[in-house]
Amino acid sequence: MSDATAIAATDPATGNARAPGDAVARADAYPHEHQFDNLAQQTDAARLGMWLFLATEVLFFGGLFGAYTAYRYVYYHAFAEASRELSVLFGTLDTAVLLTSSLTMALAVFTAQSTADSPAARRRSGRTIALLLLATAALGAGFLVLHGFEYYEDYQEHHFPGRTFFFPGAESGQVELFFIIYFCLTGLHSLHVLIGVVLLAVMAALSWKGRYYGGYHNPIEISGLYWHFVDMVWVFLFPLLYLIAPR
Amino acid sequence: MIDLRENYLSKHTIRSWLLTIDHKRIGLLYLFTILIFFLIAAVAAGLMRLELLTPQGDLLLPETYNKMFTIHGVLMVWFFLIPSIPTVLGNFVLPLVLGARDVAFPKLNLLSWYLFILGGSFALYGVFAGGVDTGWTFYTPLSTTYANGHVMTMAAGVFIAGFSSILTGLNFIVTTHKMRAPGLTWMRLPLFVWALYATSLIMVLATPVLAITLLLMTVERFWGVGIFNPALGGDPLLFQHLFWFYSHPAVYIMILPGMGVVSELITCFSRKKVFGYSFIAFSSMAIAVLGFVVWGHHMFSTGQSAYAGMVFSFLSFLVSVPSAIKVFNWTATLYKGEITFSTPMLYALGFIGLFTLGGLTGLFLATLAADIHLTDTYFVVAHFHYVMVGGMVLAFMGGLHYWWPKITGRLYPEKAGQLAAMITFVGFNLTFFPQFLLGYLGMPRRYHAYPEEFQIFNVLSTAGASILAVGYLLPVVYLLWSLKNGQRAGENPWAATGLEWTTPSPPPEHNFDQTPVVTRPPYDYAYQSTFHPREVEQTLENV
Amino acid sequence: MSAAPSTASQHAAETPRSTLVKNAVALFVLLGITVGANFLDLGSFNVVVALLIALIKAALIVLIFMEVRHRSPVLWMFVAAGFFWLLLMLMMTMADYSTRSALPPDWLHRTGRTNHVDFSVGRPAPAAPASR
Ligand SMILES: [Cu+2]
Numbered sequence: 076m077s078d079a080t081a082i083a084a085t086d087p088a089t090g091n092a093r094a095p096g097d098a099v100a101r102a103d104a105y106p107h108e109h110q111f112d113n114l115a116q117q118t119d120a121a122r123l124g125m126w127l128f129l130a131t132e133v134l135f136f137g138g139l140f141g142a143y144t145a146y147r148y149v150y151y152h153a154f155a156e157a158s159r160e161l162s163v164l165f166g167t168l169d170t171a172v173l174l175t176s177s178l179t180m181a182l183a184v185f186t187a188q189s190t191a192d193s194p195a196a197r198r199r200s201g202r203t204i205a206l207l208l209l210a211t212a213a214l215g216a217g218f219l220v221l222h223g224f225e226y227y228e229d230y231q232e233h234h235f236p237g238r239t240f241f242f243p244g245a246e247s248g249q250v251e252l253f254f255i256i257y258f259c260l261t262g263l264h265s266l267h268v269l270i271g272v273v274l275l276a277v278m279a280a281l282s283w284k285g286r287y288y289g290g291y292h293n294p295i296e297i298s299g300l301y302w303h304f305v306d307m308v309w310v311f312l313f314p315l316l317y318l319i320a321p322r
Numbered sequence: 323m324i325d326l327r328e329n330y331l332s333k334h335t336i337r338s339w340l341l342t343i344d345h346k347r348i349g350l351l352y353l354f355t356i357l358i359f360f361l362i363a364a365v366a367a368g369l370m371r372l373e374l375l376t377p378q379g380d381l382l383l384p385e386t387y388n389k390m391f392t393i394h395g396v397l398m399v400w401f402f403l404i405p406s407i408p409t410v411l412g413n414f415v416l417p418l419v420l421g422a423r424d425v426a427f428p429k430l431n432l433l434s435w436y437l438f439i440l441g442g443s444f445a446l447y448g449v450f451a452g453g454v455d456t457g458w459t460f461y462t463p464l465s466t467t468y469a470n471g472h473v474m475t476m477a478a479g480v481f482i483a484g485f486s487s488i489l490t491g492l493n494f495i496v497t498t499h500k501m502r503a504p505g506l507t508w509m510r511l512p513l514f515v516w517a518l519y520a521t522s523l524i525m526v527l528a529t530p531v532l533a534i535t536l537l538l539m540t541v542e543r544f545w546g547v548g549i550f551n552p553a554l555g556g557d558p559l560l561f562q563h564l565f566w567f568y569s570h571p572a573v574y575i576m577i578l579p580g581m582g583v584v585s586e587l588i589t590c591f592s593r594k595k596v597f598g599y600s601f602i603a604f605s606s607m608a609i610a611v612l613g614f615v616v617w618g619h620h621m622f623s624t625g626q627s628a629y630a631g632m633v634f635s636f637l638s639f640l641v642s643v644p645s646a647i648k649v650f651n652w653t654a655t656l657y658k659g660e661i662t663f664s665t666p667m668l669y670a671l672g673f674i675g676l677f678t679l680g681g682l683t684g685l686f687l688a689t690l691a692a693d694i695h696l697t698d699t700y701f702v703v704a705h706f707h708y709v710m711v712g713g714m715v716l717a718f719m720g721g722l723h724y725w726w727p728k729i730t731g732r733l734y735p736e737k738a739g740q741l742a743a744m745i746t747f748v749g750f751n752l753t754f755f756p757q758f759l760l761g762y763l764g765m766p767r768r769y770h771a772y773p774e775e776f777q778i779f780n781v782l783s784t785a786g787a788s789i790l791a792v793g794y795l796l797p798v799v800y801l802l803w804s805l806k807n808g809q810r811a812g813e814n815p816w817a818a819t820g821l822e823w824t825t826p827s828p829p830p831e832h833n834f835d836q837t838p839v840v841t842r843p844p845y846d847y848a849y850q851s852t853f854h855p856r857e858v859e860q861t862l863e864n865v
Numbered sequence: 866m867s868a869a870p871s872t873a874s875q876h877a878a879e880t881p882r883s884t885l886v887k888n889a890v891a892l893f894v895l896l897g898i899t900v901g902a903n904f905l906d907l908g909s910f911n912v913v914v915a916l917l918i919a920l921i922k923a924a925l926i927v928l929i930f931m932e933v934r935h936r937s938p939v940l941w942m943f944v945a946a947g948f949f950w951l952l953l954m955l956m957m958t959m960a961d962y963s964t965r966s967a968l969p970p971d972w973l974h975r976t977g978r979t980n981h982v983d984f985s986v987g988r989p990a991p992a993a994p995a996s997r
Contacts, residue, residue, distance in 0.1 A: 110424040110501070112837075119937075120426045120500040126940055127492045130947030131530045137951040138534030138564050142549070144955050145560055145962050167900050174896065178889040181930045185885060188878035236547045248548070248555035255547050259538065289876020296932075303930045310922045314899060314915030321906040499939060527950045563958045614953050618961065630961035 105290045118293050125297045129304050136263065136308055143256050143315065146249075153249035155320035157242075160234060160250075161257070165225045166317035169218055170309060176214035177306045180275075183207035184299045187282070187292035197285030204287060204295065208279035211302060215272040222265055229254070257316055264312060267305045274298055329731070329828040343428035344831060349414035350729070351435050356402050356410065359442060362449070363397035366390045368791070371753075371784040379771035387770035388455035389471070395458025397449075400480050401442055403714055404572060407579035408525075409438075409490055411721045412518050414729060416494060418822035418829065419512050421503025421838040426496040434489035441483030448472035448479060457768065459569070460536070462550035462561045466543040474543060477536045484529045484536075487575075491525030494518055503821065505840035509603075512820050512844055513596065516603040517582025520610035524571045524578075528614070532568035535561065559624055566617035574613040576710055577677070578606055580717030581648055584670045587720050588652045590818045591667035592659025593847045598651040605644035612641040619688050623697040631690055638688035645681050649674060664816075665739030669720030672747045676712025680705060683758065698768070701761025707754045716746070719797065726801065727815045731828040732808030738800040746793030752786025819850050879935050888929040895922050 111117040147154045183204050190200040226235075233241035234254050242250040278298050281287075287295050330346045339347060370390050373381040382390065413431065417424050425431050448454055454476045456465040465473050498519050502511075538549050539561065548554020550561040589596045596602065618626060618634030652674055661667070683705040686692050696702060727733050756779035761767075765776045772780070814823035821838050822829075842849060899918040907914060928934045933944055 110422065110426065110428060116500060120496050122936065123499060123940060123943065124427060124430075124492055124496045126943045127495055127526055130943055130950075131488050131492070131526050133947030133951055134527055134954075135530035135534050137954060138531045138538070138567075140951065141531075141564060141567075141954050141958050142538065142560060145557070145563075145958055148959065148962050149557070150555075163900060163903060167896065170896055171893070174889065174892045177892075177926065177930055178885065181880075181885045181888075182882065184932075185878045185880065185882055189876055191876060192874040237545050252548070252555050255541075255549055259541065300931055303926050307923050307926050310926065311916075311919050314912070314919045318899065318903045318915040319912050321911050322904055523946075527946065531954065559961070560958075563961065567954050567958075614950065615957050618957065625965075627961045627964040629964040630957075633960055634957075 114291065121293050121297055122300075125300050129300065132267075132304060132308075136260070139256065139260050139263065140311075140315075143260070146252055146256065147319070150246070150249040150252065153246040154253050156246065157250040157253035157257075158317065158319045159322065160232070161317050162225065162228070163317055163322065165221065165228075166313050169221055169225075170313050172214050172218045172221065173306045173309050176211045176218070177303055179207050179210045179214065180299050180302045183211065184292070184296050187287045187295045188289055190285075190288035190292075192288060192290055194285070197288045199285075200288065201282050201285035204282040205279040208275045208282060208295075208298075212272045212275040212279065215268050215275070215302075218268055219265055219272070222261065260312055260316065264305070264308055267308070271302050271305050275302065328830060329826065330831045331731075331828050332831075341432075343424070343432050345413050345417050345425050345428065345431060346729075346829065348431050348435055349410050349412075352405060352409040352413060352438070355435075355438065355442065356405055359397045359401035362446075363394050363402060364791070364794070366394040366397075368787065370394065371787040373770055374772070374780045375784045377772050377774045377777050377780075382770055384770050385455060386453075388457075388768070389453035391768060392454045392457055392476075393449050396445060396454075396476060396480065398710075399458055399572070399576075400483050401438075401445060403576040403710055404487060405438065405483075405490075406576075406714065406718045407583060407721060408494070408518060408521055408575075409435075411583065411718070411725060412494060412521075412579065413490075415725060415822055416497060416515065416518060417501065418728075418825065418833055419515060419820050420497065420501050421506060421821045421834060421840070422497065422501035423832050423834070425493045426500055427493050430489050431493055434486040434493070437482055437486035437489070441479045441481070441486060443479070444475055444482060445479030448475035451475070459565060460539060461565075462539060462542065462558050463552070466539055467551060474540050477540055481533050481536050484533045487525050488529045491522035491529075494522040495526065498522075503838050503840055506821075509600065510840055510842075510844050511603075513585035513599070513602050513606075514579075514582035516606045517578045517585070520606040521575050521578045521582075523607075523610045524575050524613065528568045528571040528575075531564060532572075535564040535568065538564075559621065559626060562621050562624065563617070566620045567614070570617040570620065571610075571613045573706070573709070574609055576714050578609060580673065580677075580714040581606065581645075583717045583721035583724070584652065584673050585648075586818075586820070587666045587670035587724055588655050588674075589845045589847065590724070590816050591662045591664055591670070592656050593662075593817075593851060594655055594659040595843075595845045595847060596651070597654035597657075598647075599844065601647050602651050605647045608644040609641060612637065612644070616641050616688075619693070622690055622693045635688055635690050639685065642681060642685055642688075645677075649678055649681075663740070665734070665736060665743050666720040666724040668740055668743035668747075669716045669723065672743065672750075673713055673716045673720065676708050676716065676747075676750065680708025680712055683708065695764075696761060698766055699761035700757040700765050700767055703767050704754045704757035704761060707757070711754070712750055716750075719743070719746070722801075723797075724816070725822075726804070727811030728822055728827045728829070730805055730808070731811055731826075732804045733811045733815060734797075734804040734808055735800050738796065742793055742796040742800075745789060745796065749786050749789030749791070749793045753783050753790050754786070756780070756782040756786070817850060819845055819847060879932050880929060884929060888925055892922055892925060895925075 105114040107114040107117045111120065186200050186204050186207065190196055190204075229235055230239070233239055236251050236255045236258065240251050240254070241247075244250075275298060278295060282295065330344055339351065342348060342351075367390075369382060370387065373379065373387055373390075375381075379387070413425070448471075452471050454469065454471045454473050456469045456473060460473070460477060465477075498511075498515060541547065542549045542551065542556075548556040550556045550558050552558060585596060585602055616634055616638040618630055619638045622631050622635070683701070687696055687702060687705060723734060723739055760776055760779045760783075763776065763779075765772055811827045813826055815827075816823070821834075821840070824838060825834050895918050899915055902914045902918075903911065905911075927944065933941065
């Protein structure tokens with residue numbers, strides 16, 4: 076099998092911009108799943124797979140963005156009115172919390188990537204990684220709490236679509252349409268945050284004893300991709316929902 | 323050449339099947355599952371054809387008839403056609419032709435089967451608990467406001483099965499990028515791989531939009547809000563835009579893998595290098611991309627902007643070009659080939675003819691003015707059945723026969739196979755050609771009763787359907803028979819090129835004893851024949 | 866790119882810690898700008914500015930936090946694919962919505978069909994066409 080590995084490592088068709096061959100040789104020393112030739116191939120496959128999954132997520136949210144765009148165009152004025160009903164303060168806080176959590180997440184990946192192979196080093200940074208992941212998860216939970224308050228406020232102001240919805244004026248139905256899309260988008264996003272919080276908590280527990288280090292850090296990196304993606308979705312939701320009309 | 327070594331079928335426990343992460347076994351799990359759905363959906367179709375034997379609605383109640391075409395549509399589209407070639411033949415063959423030990427994510431592969439089962443259970447519950455009468459398209463506001471029945475259960479089933487399809491697509495793309503054997507460059511890939519790759523792209527990029535659309539429909543139905551309801555400010559056409567953003571590309575999920583299989587069959591049984599390899603390969607990719615911007619042709623007769631209609635009409639004409647390229651290239655491959663009319667080849671030739679007819683009538687429907695007349699008539703029904711059944715099902719049958727020796731290690735009885743292929747072809751045409759005429763004469767689809775002047779064509783169609791049923795049942799009988807009694811197949815009974823034919827039949831669990839190294843271009847039949855002289859003939863004569 | 870060479874047991878992260886922190890600071894500055902811009906009346910440019918800043922923020926997250934700048938062209942392709950396909954969807958959907966009102970309001974009735982949705986609600990109704 077080592078024969079095939081050597082060929083695969085230099086084959087440009089495998090499609091990864093690997094640095095010098097020694098990186099591959101080194102990766103060979105680490106355990107990998109049976110269907111792969113080495114850890115480098117496994118890592119590349121996992122990254123590509125995760126990004127494909129994120130592409131499906133872009134289109135999953137994309138359907139809602141499509142609905143948003145169409146109705147925003149058709150009911151231009153009503154959407155601006157509706158957007159002014161949301162609190163910029165809350166929106167800004169939401170964004171700040173998520174951006175901070177992205178930093179702690181990136182630092183967790185950084186720590187995992189730069190941990191040496193020695194058992195002592197792995198134990199030491201295992202704790203750091205776990206704490207950074209827990210901080211990220213806590214910030215995510217904080218985001219959910221903030222959003223809970225926001226939803227409660229929306230409900231009290233009769234902005235929850237359905238029987239309790241009320242908005243004065245002739246454009247009531249169109250404003251309600253904005254709020255349907257608002258609740259779908261933020262609800263779906265919050266669901267993703269919730270999944271992320273659980274995922275990161277599990278990853279923190281796994282990292283505690285030094286499972287992830289420079290030689291094998293892919294699961295942390297992949298979880299990070301997911302978390303940053305959720306953050307990125309919010310980066311678009313914030314202006315589209317809160318900032319479309321000047322205050 | 324009898325090879326009785328251990329292979330992937332050696333373990334027999336139920337546990338070894340239900341917890342397998344072997345792509346070959348997962349392919350067979352899928353085969354078994356989709357055949358159950360095919361059977362139920364076919365029974366629904368049979369009941370509809372019986373009802374339509376007479377102009378009066380005398381067999382089924384109107385509501386029951388509506389439920390029948392919904393069951394037929396939902397199960398056939400999402401639980402048979404879309405998974406058919408990718409999950410059965412694709413799962414089985416893809417790692418083998420790439421010279422890999424398995425797909426990139428074997429556990430995800432098994433998860434995708436379980437999701438499929440879960441989604442299928444929801445759909446079946448919806449069917450047997452009372453059914454749904456919205457048609458497979460779930461159009462609003464019918465599905466959200468007026469329809470009774472298990473709309474949400476059915477939608478949940480499709481939603482979950484969608485994720486199964488996404489995971490399969492994701493797995494195939496990563497596998498094709500990262501798991502190719504040394505020397506197997508992109509331009510040496512079998513055309514089936516190109517087709518699967520293009521299909522997977524569509525699965526990954528289109529299916530999530532279907533998921534969110536069904537979710538929005540469910541929100542509207544459950545909360546009684548007006549996302550798509552004009553009475554509450556929404557636009558029903560938005561549902562159609564989102565739905566067809568998935569469902570037109572989904573048509574290519576259903577036909578592209580078939581085209582890939584046919585490319586393999588035509589070359590193998592003409593014993594020639596395929597004509598215009600790169601054109602066929604890139605036309606698959608072109609179809610995958612262009613297929614995403616033509617969906618508006620399903621909405622010509624709605625309130626869609628006429629300007630958008632013109633753009634969609636033009637683009638729909640454009641997407642027929644890559645399909646036509648394939649047909650021309652297959653035909654050119656046949657030219658001066660050493661053609662053998664074995665069963666897979668008969669299916670492949672049938673595919674070319676029927677797909678061409680289905681594709682050309684698609685151009686009628688892409689023409690704005692003609693479509694106003696033909697919308698929602700039997701012409702549309704005939705058109706997509708020529709593509710879906712005449713195309714995909716024939717390709718699936720052809721592929722199943724072609725790889726059957728590899729899958730089971732046994733040859734099927736050739737004469738019976740040829741007979742079934744011809745019965746299918748005749749039965750299919752008799753069923754669906756009259757429907758072109760019916761549609762042209764103006765018979766609308768989705769009605770259980772009709773004026774008497776349409777009866778003759780409906781009788782022909784129902785007669786054809788019964789012949790078609792024989793064409794489907796015959797292979798079930800002789801393929802099962804061949805499991806025990808079929809002649810043992812060697813490594814390469816068709817003297818075909820491709821890495822899957824270099825390992826024993828059935829393959830060992832790890833596929834290859836040594837990672838194969840590819841040194842030759844694809845479909846090098848001139849070279850192949852020097853050491854496999856006409857073994858096909860012998861195989862045929864032995865039966 | 867990671868600068869420090871790695872031996873068999875030492876590893877260097879792909880992105881230095883300082884870059885990560887700088888990136889976060891940049892994101893916060895952009896957040897400040899986008900919120901500030903919301904209090905200026907730029908007409909319909911408010912949305913344009915807000916979206917432009919969102920795009921820059923997304924690019925920073927993708928390239929630096931998600932480390933796509935260290936990845937292969939194939940991966941770049943798939944990163945772009947999701948957004949490109951979203952663009953296709955928005956473009957073709959808007960091809961319909963943006964040209965519907967360009968037709969005379971009664972064009973569907975002339976073809977013998979009826980329009981289901983009255984999109985003139987909330988926007989100035991198009992002037993009635995001269996009778997032809
Ligand atoms: Cu279509």
